[in-house]
Amino acid sequence: MQSKKLQALTGYRASELKDCIALVHDLQLNRKGTSLMAIRDKxxxxxxxxxxxxxxxxxxPASYFEDLKE
Structure with a gap:
């Protein structure tokens, strides 16, 4: 869930994090790179x-990346 408080505390808007979130999501789904078994085991x-x-x-969902209104 998005929240104004999270945006205020981090200083980032949701749209600014889209690329980073997409990369982490790809890693989670094993779309890119190795399966990272040592990390998963840990x-x-x-x-x-x-x-x-x-x-x-x-x-x-695309709605996760919509910026919150101030």
Whole structure:
């Protein structure tokens, strides 16, 4: 979820993060590069709450990148 508070705290608008988010999403879906198994194994551990086992959405909705009105 987008929020004005997050935008204010980070200093970034959603549209400014689109390229970065797309790259991370591609890595998550193994679209580019290797499967990064060592990293995935590390973040499966309880101390990281098994975050690498979470399934990403197939696509990120365009509405996520719409800038919030001030």
């Amino acid at each position: 973040y499966k551990k309880d101390m990281f709450k098994g975050v690498s086992t979470l399934l990403p959405p197939v696509e990120i």
